[in-house]
Amino acid sequence: xxxxxxxxxxxxxxxxxxxxxxxxxxxxxxxxxxxxxxxxxxxxxxxxxxxxxxxxxxxxxxxxxxxxxxxxxxxxxxxxxxxxxxxxxxxxxxxxxxxxxxxxxxxxxxxxxxxxxxxxxxxxxxxxxxxxxxxxxxxxxxxxxxxxxxxxxxxxxxxxxxxxxxxxxxxxxxxxxxxxxxxxxxxxxxxxxxxxxxxxxxxxxxxxxxxxxxxxxxxxxxxxxxxxxxxxxxxxxxxxxxxxxxxxxxxxxxxxxxxxxxxxxxxxxxxxxxxxxxxxxxxxx
Amino acid sequence: xxxxxxxxxxxxxxxxxxxxxxxxxxxxxxxxxxxxxxxxxxxxxxxxxxxxxxxxxxxxxxxxxxxxxxxxxxxxxxxxxxxxxxxxxxxxxxxxxxxxxxxxxxxxxxxxxxxxxxxxxxxxxxxxxxxxxxxxxxxxxxxxxxxxxxxxxxxxxxxxxxxxxxxxxxxxxxxxxxxxxxxxxxxxxxxxxxxxxxxxxxxxxxxxxxxxxxxxxxxxxxxxxxxxxxxxxxxxxxxxxxxxxxxxxxxxxxxxxxxxxxxxxxxxxxxxxxxxxxxxxxxxxxxxxxxxxxxxxxxxxxxxxxxxxxxxxxxxxxxxx
Numbered sequence: 330x331x332x333x334x335x336x337x338x339x340x341x342x343x344x345x346x347x348x349x350x351x352x353x354x355x356x357x358x359x360x361x362x363x364x365x366x367x368x369x370x371x372x373x374x375x376x377x378x379x380x381x382x383x384x385x386x387x388x389x390x391x392x393x394x395x396x397x398x399x400x401x402x403x404x405x406x407x408x409x410x411x412x413x414x415x416x417x418x419x420x421x422x423x424x425x426x427x428x429x430x431x432x433x434x435x436x437x438x439x440x441x442x443x444x445x446x447x448x449x450x451x452x453x454x455x456x457x458x459x460x461x462x463x464x465x466x467x468x469x470x471x472x473x474x475x476x477x478x479x480x481x482x483x484x485x486x487x488x489x490x491x492x493x494x495x496x497x498x499x500x501x502x503x504x505x506x507x508x509x510x511x512x513x514x515x516x517x518x519x520x521x522x523x524x525x526x527x528x529x530x531x532x533x534x535x536x537x538x539x540x541x542x543x544x545x546x547x548x549x550x551x552x553x554x555x556x557x558x559x560x561x562x563x564x565x566x567x568x569x570x571x572x573x574x575x576x577x578x579x580x581x582x583x584x585x586x587x588x589x590x591x592x593x594x595x596x597x598x599x600x601x602x603x604x605x606x607x608x609x610x611x612x613x614x
Numbered sequence: 615x616x617x618x619x620x621x622x623x624x625x626x627x628x629x630x631x632x633x634x635x636x637x638x639x640x641x642x643x644x645x646x647x648x649x650x651x652x653x654x655x656x657x658x659x660x661x662x663x664x665x666x667x668x669x670x671x672x673x674x675x676x677x678x679x680x681x682x683x684x685x686x687x688x689x690x691x692x693x694x695x696x697x698x699x700x701x702x703x704x705x706x707x708x709x710x711x712x713x714x715x716x717x718x719x720x721x722x723x724x725x726x727x728x729x730x731x732x733x734x735x736x737x738x739x740x741x742x743x744x745x746x747x748x749x750x751x752x753x754x755x756x757x758x759x760x761x762x763x764x765x766x767x768x769x770x771x772x773x774x775x776x777x778x779x780x781x782x783x784x785x786x787x788x789x790x791x792x793x794x795x796x797x798x799x800x801x802x803x804x805x806x807x808x809x810x811x812x813x814x815x816x817x818x819x820x821x822x823x824x825x826x827x828x829x830x831x832x833x834x835x836x837x838x839x840x841x842x843x844x845x846x847x848x849x850x851x852x853x854x855x856x857x858x859x860x861x862x863x864x865x866x867x868x869x870x871x872x873x874x875x876x877x878x879x880x881x882x883x884x885x886x887x888x889x890x891x892x893x894x895x896x897x898x899x900x901x902x903x904x905x906x907x908x909x910x911x912x913x914x915x916x917x918x919x920x921x922x923x924x925x926x927x928x929x930x931x932x933x934x935x
Contacts (some may be wrong), residue, residue: 367725431821438819449687449812450867451690459812462805463820474802478870520816 361424362561363388363528364409368418371404377416378404380582387422388527391560393548393570393590396580398604401440402563405580406530409561410438423527434463437521439531442513447506453516454501457488460523491523494549511542518549529553531562535569547573567594634787641790642666645673645762659892667786668778672884672902675845675854678793678838681800681873682836683859684752685831688869690812694728696852697750698832699839701727703757703848706773706840717792720840721833727753728832776847776899778888785844792841796834800873807831807867845884846899853903854880861910864917879909 346572362385369382379401386392394402407413408420409430422430430436434534437460458477461484466473472480492498500508508516514534521529533541550560550573570577570590577593579585585602586593649660649669659665675819686695702720702801708720711811734745761770772780781789809817810827818824835855862875887902894901914920 376680407815410815412815412818434820436819438816440813440815444815445813446688450863450869450872451808451812452868455808455868456812459805459809459816462809462822465805466820466822476801476804476870506867524820536918 360388361421362386363390364420364422365424366405366408366420367393369408369415369420370417371401371408371413371415378582379408379415380434382418382580382583383409384578384584384587386559386561386576386578388559389557391554391573392562392576392578393574394561394563395567395570395602396585400602401582402580403532406438406532406561406563409506409530412437430511432463433467434524434526436530437524439514439517439521439529439534441532442510442537444514444532444555445505445517447508447513449505451505452501453492453497453503453505453508454488456505456516457492457501457523458520460491460520461487463524484571488519488523491519494522494552495519496545509539510537511539511546514538514546515542518546522549522553526558528559528561531560533564534562535566536566543569547554564568570594580603605614607614631784631787634790635783637790638667638670638786642670645670656889659889664779665888666783667781667783667893668898669885670822670886671778671781671786671789672888673881674789674793675842676858676880676882676884677877678880679842679851679854680858680862680877681797682835682838683855683857683880684862684869684872684876685807685859686835686855687859687863689786689831691835692852692856693746694832695835695839695855697727697746698724698732698835699848699852699855700750700754702753702836702839702843703773704760704763705757706843707757707760707764711760715788716843717788717837717840721836723753723757724832724836724839740853772847773843774847774849775897776843777843778845778898778902779892781844789841789844792837796838796841799830799834803827803830846902850852850899850903853906854884857903857906857910858883861906861913861917864910864913864919866918879906883909 349571362382364386366382369379369384370377371379378399382401382405394405395502396402404413407421408415409427410568411427420427422435427436455477461479461480464487465475465477465480465484468481477484489498492501495518497512497515497519505513505516514537518531518534521531534546538546553560554575562570562574571594574590576588577590578587579593579598579602581602581604586598646660646666649657650841651657660669683714686692701724702724705719705721705723706716707719708723709716712719715749730749731742731745734740734748735742740748752885758770761773771777806817806822806827809820809822810824810831814824817827838855839848839851842854845851846854859872863874866872866875883906884902887905888898890896891898891906916922
């Protein structure tokens with residue numbers, strides 16, 4: 330179910346139906362880039378958090394965003410998910426404005442742990458089902474008005490499949506307050522999978538995660554990538570980034586370096602991006 | 615038997631009010647069938663027309679406030695609810711002067727006050743809590759001054775503290791209407807409100823209009839506060855918009871169940887409070903809120919997330935270790 334992306338997706342995604350275990354057919358025309366940011370600036374009213382930010386990323390890669398705290402990584406995610414608007418420049422996702430992509434559930438966002446109120450009275454199942462809300466709303470009146478427990482079984486199947494992909498089906502009825510760190514991450518990853526988004530934004534998906542969960546999460550990543558999804562993760566874990574990412578983007582208010590891991594992750598580049606400050610541990614050359 | 619006979623209020627005319635009165639008649643007749651199942655000691659006061667109207671008002675207000683209180687508690691809007699409830703007073707007074715419906719005036723002054731709070735917060739170094747304190751006490755004071763010019767102090771007392779025993783049919787009809795609008799909006803936009811309260815970033819990423827949800831929720835709060843004016847009054851309505859939700863928060867672990875429990879707590883405290891206040895001849899608004907507070911106290915001590923359960927868990931953990 331997951332691999333069948335939503336029917337409202339248009340021409341450029343139609344070849345994506347042949348996903349999972351099937352070779353992609355030869356591309357007749359070039360795919361639009363997953364992300365095209367041109368001369369992007371953004372601020373929260375003060376000095377710009379992002380300044381003259383230019384970045385073009387192809388579709389279907391696992392990209393790691395690396396940079397010091399306050400470098401604008403989370404801000405970049407906010408621009409991509411439409412929570413925030415740029416003060417200058419433009420940003421497009423799969424060749425369309427972010428505003429248009431929002432209503433199509435194109436972009437899924439996996440938040441950092443501290444952005445969520447874990448005391449909220451909600452079960453694992455209901456969190457994952459919330460990933461379907463965009464799809465339910467696309468069904469139009471009157472079905473979009475039905476509460477989630479009355480929505481069509483298609484949505485419940487998608488939530489079911491997403492939960493089994495992260496091996497959380499057994500804990501589906503558990504309140505989120507009763508989860509461990511790794512389980513929390515997996516639940517929100519399942520929400521993004523249930524959304525059947527073409528782009529996944531993952532903010533620190535590995536922070537506070539035990540080894541088993543980390544392995545499982547990377548398996549989910551590589552499966553999603555094989556299905557042609559674009560994954561962008563913010564991480565401080567340079568070792569994993571180097572091992573798993575197709576591409577690394579070093580940012581500090583603007584793009585400092587971008588390309589294949591071995592080219593980007595040089596001490597020189599890192600020192601420049603981290604301004605001689607603290608370079609994340611675990612990276613030993 | 616005479617209880618079913620309605621005492622029609624002198625004011626109110628036009629087709630809407632006639633419809634409303636008919637609806638109120640039907641609901642009260644149905645309610646009385648239930649009430650008459652109780653022993654006479656309990657059902658006796660409800661033979662009076664004013665007690666029947668008070669009962670129906672209490673049930674509606676208790677249920678609607680209960681449902682909304684879940685959002686207030688989860689969104690941490692307790693202070694905002696307090697601010698809005700105070701800020702509607704000048705609106706009510708001015709609407710009364712201009713002959714407009716209370717709701718319009720209340721909503722305009724509530725909205726202006728919240729805009730004012732935002733303006734102070736954004737443009738000065740004064741923080742949100744102080745900005746709220748300034749704006750809502752200012753608006754409230756303005757309301758008190760206007761009302762003291764145009765009405766008696768008893769009237770002011772009724773607006774401030776409610777007088778559910780004096781509810782007339784047209785007001786009851788408006789309360790019903792406000793309640794129906796609020797409950798159906800929450801039902802139809804449950805997904806949007808849930809996600810907006812739980813994870814606004816995801817709500818926005820899915821293309822929901824979070825500004826609309828924010829102001830929509832505030833609109834529903836204002837509507838409910840105005841509808842509750844006669845029952846518990848401006849000062850105590852905020853208790854009904856916090857306590858039932860907080861009680862349910864201690865007892866259950868899903869939002870739909872939390873809304874049901876909160877509505878039940880709201881209805882129970884409103885009805886029991888109404889009965890006690892009639893029986894003992896004490897202020898109705900205060901009694902209703904005290905019953906709700908007592909239920910919260912029980913949940914605090916004995917609930918699943920309460921003190922006792924916490925102590926037991928602690929002891930069990932200590933034994934295991």
